[in-house]
Amino acid sequence: MKYPDEVTLNGYLAKRKPMLIAISFDGETALISRLDDSFERHILLAHFGIKQTDIDKYFRIAVDEDTADWTFVCPSDYKGITDRKRRITAFYNDGINAISKVLADIGYYSDIRIPKRYRRHFETLGDDSTYLPY
Incomplete structure (x- = not known):
């Protein structure tokens, strides 16, 4: 779904404008808007x-042509997985x-980056990396 509409947003995409995106956990829905909107x-x-x-039902990213910053916040009830390490791994x-x-x-084709402030989740996994290209 594109805001304000498909034609306008496609114009912004062609100009490589920074975007704000929310993607449903099932990957079926992507809400996309120019960051300035x-x-x-x-x-x-x-x-x-x-x-x-x-x-908290969406993967959230801010993206430009070089980097996609992922607000990495794993809900405690993600997919009903009770084990924290397994839940964070599945979410990732x-x-x-x-x-x-x-x-x-x-x-x-931007690199996916998890900003340093979300590193605490990776400490659970024994990994302190903050830059994770896809």
């Missing part, structure tokens, strides 16, 4: 009539797959 993810959801409290793998697909679909 949404500013924050809860505004992005509101553009599509989605409650801002549903933000699912997110990389969904994000990579959407980026390819819109023609942005």
Whole structure:
């Protein structure tokens, strides 16, 4: 789903404008807006009539032509997986797959990066990497 509309957003994509994207956990829905039109993810959801409290049902990225910054926040109830390490691993793998697909679909072949402030999740996995190209 593209905001404000498909034609306008496709023009922004052609000009390689920075985008804000939310991808449903099943990978079936991608909400895409120019960063300057949404500013924050809860505004992005509101553009599509989605409650801002549903933000934790989406993989969230801010992307430009070089880098896709992933707001890596794994919900404690993700896929009903109770083991924290398995849950974070599943979230990471699912997110990389969904994000990579959407980026390819819109023609942005950007490296996926998890900003340092989200590193605490990787400490659980025994990995302190903060830069993870797809």
